[in-house]
Every structure is written in C-alpha cells, then in structure tokens.
Amino acid sequence: MMSTDAVLNATPSVPAEIFGISGNFLAFIIVFAGILVAAAMFAIVKGLGKRADRTASRIDDIIIASIGTPFVIAVLVISIYAALQVASLPPGLEWIVESNYFDAIYVIIGAWIVHGFVHNFIIIYGARLVGDAESDIDERMIAIALTVSKYLIWFIAFLLILAILEIDITALIAGAGIVGIAVGLAAKDFLSNFFGGAVIAMDKPFKLNDRINIGQYTGDVVQIGSRSTRLKTLDNQIVTIPNATITNSAVMNYTMPNSIMKVRVPVSITNAKDIPNVKRVLFEIAQELAETIPYILPNPEPVVYFLEFGNSSLNFEIDLWTSDVTKTSEIKDAVNMSIVKRFSEEKIEIPYS
Numbered sequence: 001m002m003s004t005d006a007v008l009n010a011t012p013s014v015p016a017e018i019f020g021i022s023g024n025f026l027a028f029i030i031v032f033a034g035i036l037v038a039a040a041m042f043a044i045v046k047g048l049g050k051r052a053d054r055t056a057s058r059i060d061d062i063i064i065a066s067i068g069t070p071f072v073i074a075v076l077v078i079s080i081y082a083a084l085q086v087a088s089l090p091p092g093l094e095w096i097v098e099s100n101y102f103d104a105i106y107v108i109i110g111a112w113i114v115h116g117f118v119h120n121f122i123i124i125y126g127a128r129l130v131g132d133a134e135s136d137i138d139e140r141m142i143a144i145a146l147t148v149s150k151y152l153i154w155f156i157a158f159l160l161i162l163a164i165l166e167i168d169i170t171a172l173i174a175g176a177g178i179v180g181i182a183v184g185l186a187a188k189d190f191l192s193n194f195f196g197g198a199v200i201a202m203d204k205p206f207k208l209n210d211r212i213n214i215g216q217y218t219g220d221v222v223q224i225g226s227r228s229t230r231l232k233t234l235d236n237q238i239v240t241i242p243n244a245t246i247t248n249s250a251v252m253n254y255t256m257p258n259s260i261m262k263v264r265v266p267v268s269i270t271n272a273k274d275i276p277n278v279k280r281v282l283f284e285i286a287q288e289l290a291e292t293i294p295y296i297l298p299n300p301e302p303v304v305y306f307l308e309f310g311n312s313s314l315n316f317e318i319d320l321w322t323s324d325v326t327k328t329s330e331i332k333d334a335v336n337m338s339i340v341k342r343f344s345e346e347k348i349e350i351p352y353s
Helices: 005-012 021-053 059-086 101-132 139-166 170-186 188-203 244-248 272-292 325-346
Strands: 211-214 216-222 228-233 237-243 251-253 260-267 305-310 312-321
Touching: 021 059, 021 228, 059 101, 101 139, 139 188, 188 216, 188 244, 216 237, 228 244, 260 272, 260 325, 272 305, 272 312, 272 325, 312 325
Parallel strands: none
Antiparallel strands: 211 216, 211 251, 216 228, 228 237, 260 312, 305 312
8 A cells, every 4th residue: 555655746746726726725625525524424424323233243333333433533634634735834834744644643543443443342242251150251351451452552553653753762662661660660569469350350269248268357358459359357347458469368268169157166064974965965055056046057967076185174066057157156156155054054064264
C-alpha cells in the first residue's frame, strides 16, 4: 500500500483555483461534504447496530461497536486533510499538511478500533465464561485482561507514532529502561500482590463468604481484590491481607468441600474408676445435643474418645459434626454446660488445675 507521501508525490499539485473556484472555498466544500458523509456513516452504523442486536451472534455487535465511531472520525480527518491540500495556508503553517501528522492520527484511530474490539470481546465472552459453572474464569481475571490489553495496545500505538514522526527513541528507550527498573523496584510489592490476585482468581482457594484461616487470622471473606483480600474476623474486625501473603501461606477453608465440620471438645476427669461412666455420660450428652440443636448433626454420629493419661488427669474428647462452621463456639459452650450439669449429678470430679 502506498503511503500518503507517495500518493501526494504521484499526484499533480492542486492549483489555487479550480474551474474558477478559490482554494479556500473548495476546502470549505470538501469539509462540508466530509461532514455529510460522516453523518451518513453515523446513521448507517447506528442502523447496523440495531440490526446486529437482533442476531444470535455477538461478533457482529463487537465489530460494529468497535469501528462505528472511529470510522466517522476517520472520514472527518480525511476530509480535513484533503481540504488543507487545496486551501491557501498562511506562511509558516505549511507543516500542517505534512502527511506524517495525519498518519499519526490514523494510527490513533486504528489503535482505537483494535482496543474497542478487544475490550468488547473480553467483556462479552468473558461474561459468558464467568457464567459458565465449569469455567475457572471470574471477574478478577476479566479485569486483569482488560487492563493488560489496554496498556499493551496503546503502548504499541505510541511507539508507532514516534516512528512515523521520525523521533529518535533511543534515548527514550534508555531512559525508560532506567525508569522502568526504578519503578519495578518501587512497585515490586504492588506487582507481587497484583499477580497474587491473578493466582487466587485462577486457583480459587476460597470465595466470598467462606470462613478461612490464614496464619493467625480466622474469619469470613468479605472482599477479594486485585491487591488484597479482606476478612471479617470472629471479633468482628476487618483484616486486610496482601494477596502475595496469601499465595505464600497455607490457607484452611472451613467451608470446602462443604460447610460440614467436626467440632472437638476436650474433657478431663481425675478418677480412673469413673472412665466407663464418663464415656456413657459424654455420649448421652452428645446425642441429646444432636437431637435438640439444629446445627449439630446426628449423622455422622457423635463419638467419644478416651485419649490419654495426663499428668494429673484422664483426658477425653467429644467429636460432633456441625452444618454451620460459624457455630463452633456455641457448640462448645452447649457441650461444656451439659458436662458441668451431668458431672455434678453423677458425682464425677473435674480437675481445675
């Protein structure tokens, strides 16, 4: 394809007057005609957009949405360029008609079209992937893809514009390299957290409202961001944890693969003669609670273990299953209150040291 300079060099220069029409008046006619053509294209694109909305395919919607406005702008730019070629410009403004500047504008329009197509494609088909239960893609991955594609497309357009305008970018690249190293070092934590968010989005160790444990913090996930994740702790406090910390830590999710959880309640006695009676009483307590408290499950059946001989006690454990991981403290309270009551009735001694 011939460049704009080549076309101009191959075309005889336009005289100041054509058929008795002055150059400036002819330029006005060209611009006016360009506005009419642009308006007609706008109407056509709008009509095609309505027609595309009625089709099953979304590709035509993406194409029309991407090229519509940029094409209208391109018609106006071409008409202005053609008008400047025939207009009588004041001395010192001849540089305006140089094709390099208009070629740079065409690059901007082209980048606009490409960015619009990529953006709409990711939005439309990314939403379909998010809605697909078998997909591992979620909103955070779509947001990351949109951000990366936008900066990449416009960075390439910027380099092309510099090349068209014949600007030496060697010093710019060298300076950008130094700045990039400095920015990279300064933004190391930000980038590690950002990519940590991408890892969390793909691996999905937890989701919103899951109860998890990370290090010293246990709580419910209330927000998953690109840089950090927020937990609402059991003390009703909000803790913000950087995503890089999460990807480098062991995460315990109490709600996966389901919300059923075992609750262990330790119990100690002092007299070995009470062992058979203690196991019976503890099992009766567990069964009674499973029948009366809705979030304690009767199946799997509660279990009582005689675990070990302590220094000054005999140690047991009651294992119950709950359908609500947020009720572990309530379950332990109910078990302990029942133990105090039954042990007092059965004259079973509890060590307090």
